Amino acid sequence: MAKKLGLKQRYGLLTRGLDWETSYQPMDKVFPEATFEGIKIKDWDKWQDPFRLTMDAYWKFQSEKERKLYAVLDSFAQNNGQLSISDVRYLNAVKLFITGVSPLEYQAHRGFAHAGRQLPGVGPRIAAQMQSLDELRHAQTQIHTISHYNKFFDGMHEFPHMHDRVWYLSVPKSFFDDARTAGPFEFMIAIGFAFEYVLTNLLFVPFMSGAAYNGDMATVTFGFSAQSDESRHMTLGIEVIKFLLEQHPDNLPIVQKWVDKWFWRGYKVLGLVAMMMDYMLPKKVMSWKEAWEIYFEQAGGALFEDLARYGLKPPKYHEQATADAEHLSHQNWSIFYNYTQAAAFHTWLPEDDEMAWLSEKYPNTFDKYYRPRFEQWRQMEKDGNRFYNNALPQLCQTCQIPMAYTEPGDPTTICFRESEYKGDKYHFCSDGCKDIFDNEPEKFSQSWLPVHQIFQGNCGGADLGDVLKWYNMNVGADNMDQNVSPEQALWDKWQAERSRVAAE
Amino acid sequence: MGVIALDPDYASKVAPADTLDKFHGNQLVYIHWEEHLMFCAALAFPFPPGMPFGAILAEILPTFYGIHPDFEKIDWGKVRWTVDGKDITPDPEKSLADHGVGHKSLIRFWTPGLTGVNGLATV
Numbered sequence A: 001m002a003k004k005l006g007l008k009q010r011y012g013l014l015t016r017g018l019d020w021e022t023s024y025q026p027m028d029k030v031f032p033e034a035t036f037e038g039i040k041i042k043d044w045d046k047w048q049d050p051f052r053l054t055m056d057a058y059w060k061f062q063s064e065k066e067r068k069l070y071a072v073l074d075s076f077a078q079n080n081g082q083l084s085i086s087d088v089r090y091l092n093a094v095k096l097f098i099t100g101v102s103p104l105e106y107q108a109h110r111g112f113a114h115a116g117r118q119l120p121g122v123g124p125r126i127a128a129q130m131q132s133l134d135e136l137r138h139a140q141t142q143i144h145t146i147s148h149y150n151k152f153f154d155g156m157h158e159f160p161h162m163h164d165r166v167w168y169l170s171v172p173k174s175f176f177d178d179a180r181t182a183g184p185f186e187f188m189i190a191i192g193f194a195f196e197y198v199l200t201n202l203l204f205v206p207f208m209s210g211a212a213y214n215g216d217m218a219t220v221t222f223g224f225s226a227q228s229d230e231s232r233h234m235t236l237g238i239e240v241i242k243f244l245l246e247q248h249p250d251n252l253p254i255v256q257k258w259v260d261k262w263f264w265r266g267y268k269v270l271g272l273v274a275m276m277m278d279y280m281l282p283k284k285v286m287s288w289k290e291a292w293e294i295y296f297e298q299a300g301g302a303l304f305e306d307l308a309r310y311g312l313k314p315p316k317y318h319e320q321a322t323a324d325a326e327h328l329s330h331q332n333w334s335i336f337y338n339y340t341q342a343a344a345f346h347t348w349l350p351e352d353d354e355m356a357w358l359s360e361k362y363p364n365t366f367d368k369y370y371r372p373r374f375e376q377w378r379q380m381e382k383d384g385n386r387f388y389n390n391a392l393p394q395l396c397q398t399c400q401i402p403m404a405y406t407e408p409g410d411p412t413t414i415c416f417r418e419s420e421y422k423g424d425k426y427h428f429c430s431d432g433c434k435d436i437f438d439n440e441p442e443k444f445s446q447s448w449l450p451v452h453q454i455f456q457g458n459c460g461g462a463d464l465g466d467v468l469k470w471y472n473m474n475v476g477a478d479n480m481d482q483n484v485s486p487e488q489a490l491w492d493k494w495q496a497e498r499s500r501v502a503a504e
Numbered sequence B: 001m002g003v004i005a006l007d008p009d010y011a012s013k014v015a016p017a018d019t020l021d022k023f024h025g026n027q028l029v030y031i032h033w034e035e036h037l038m039f040c041a042a043l044a045f046p047f048p049p050g051m052p053f054g055a056i057l058a059e060i061l062p063t064f065y066g067i068h069p070d071f072e073k074i075d076w077g078k079v080r081w082t083v084d085g086k087d088i089t090p091d092p093e094k095s096l097a098d099h100g101v102g103h104k105s106l107i108r109f110w111t112p113g114l115t116g117v118n119g120l121a122t123v
Helices: A007-017 A055-078 A088-118 A122-150 A159-165 A167-180 A184-202 A204-213 A217-247 A251-280 A288-310 A318-324 A328-338 A352-361 A366-382 A431-439 A450-456 A464-470 A486-503 B053-065
Strands: A410-414 A417-421 A424-428 B027-033 B043-047 B080-083 B086-088 B105-110
Touching: A007 A122, A055 A122, A055 A217, A088 A122, A088 A159, A088 A167, A088 A184, A088 A204, A088 A251, A088 A486, A122 A184, A122 A217, A159 A167, A167 A184, A167 A251, A167 A450, A184 A204, A184 A217, A184 A251, A184 A288, A204 A217, A204 A251, A204 A288, A217 A251, A217 A288, A251 A288, A251 A318, A251 A328, A251 A352, A251 A431, A288 A318, A328 A366, A352 A366, A417 A431, A424 A431, A450 B043, B027 B053
Parallel strands: B027 B105
Antiparallel strands: A417 A424, B027 B043, B080 B086, B080 B105
């Protein structure tokens, strides 16, 4: 007999040999969240472990990656890596990432820890716990990676505080709050499947390739160090949905409803990525529309063809999301241009070459609907009258984004949808968001909508200045147009010094 | 359909976040100028229900929409108004409540002949 067990044997013992039926307490008290969602599991042993990793192998593997990452981060800092980025405007994508995405990694850590605790099957329990550790590591390494930029630039200094309070950050925050307050199975479909499998390539890849194109080697290195984790997360997501659908036919309508809901919720959050790709990257990778075609229409299309054998249909309103790809980034950038005075990053108008790129990427819509808007704003700025919207916007009750989206098929009319619950009206930006509310009005009538909270007096005061103070915003540095920002001035000074030195 | 929750009594414990009692005597009102999408979304305000409609016309709209080049050209007699989808004819002396404006009502208005810069509703 071999003295040491092989990896496979150790994994087998970890996931099959260590579990037991409790006798002092009934199993349904040990796993109190296992049944209320209506999901039926006949045999947890049918779970196919998508990856077989023991804890010791996990630690060894991760610590190797960590060593490499921190070596690169050290050299990035010592070599003043902040000088090598394509342009100072790029940093606004980093700000969006650290305030909007990194806190979600932490939320995912907590969510998977909870789901891992509540799933009665030991295989998925271990997989969820490992993902929980990955997510914590991602939050931590992202913070360390980006902290170097925080030494020189604005808008990053209060990212966890802002994540909890700032109006647009309630969009990603409420998305995860929604998932984490669901049952463990819905969480696994929401985050494990819909977000990590179906939509992850539209979040992670654009930020990481954006970093690569724009000389941000620190973030690129983080991306590489997270990549093998991400592929493990994807295999977990796909295994979860297949397992639920194989276990009992009654699970199909429940899972379908979650897929519909979480596709639309995720798609709305990804609108932030859309505008990042099309407007915020000085060196562009690809357009949002192209990314949507590759990663959702083609890859997602193939996925749902594969899942059709279980009776699962592609998510409801996916055709709408595809049609919206012509408009999404332009409408979102307009929201932030309207409200840059209250945002923790800067906006600006696209330059001529960027407008030409947008015309080429969006031949059906950019010149017709959006270029004239930017030209008008450019004229106003030239006249010393930079456009700011000085009233607060109406928000969608479900996605919490300002109600800026237009009617399907009519880009000139805002889409208004409405429902009633307990005698009050609720407003939505789309049919998808209205459906989600109508299925769970109990939950979504409790949404913390930033605009309404300001009017209730819960956000530091009634004036914009009071609210920005409550956000811990460094007014005049974190907010307002790029062109008048201190970091633009700093960057210009650095560039001037460089050319002076080069000339000498 | 019933809510799916761990607590069987969950539905009875739900307290919606934005009920009228939380706005210190005001009600939420949304206003939207159609076909002028330079303003990215409808605007949100806390207004007392007794506020005369004339205050919207004389103070609110010029303050928040006045920056648009179309604004000064509006012929107010021709403007079409709806409150929650129903046509209304504003009376500046009468209150918002008299016009059917309630908590979280949406007021939309169209300005005939004025549909954005160079007739483009997205501007």
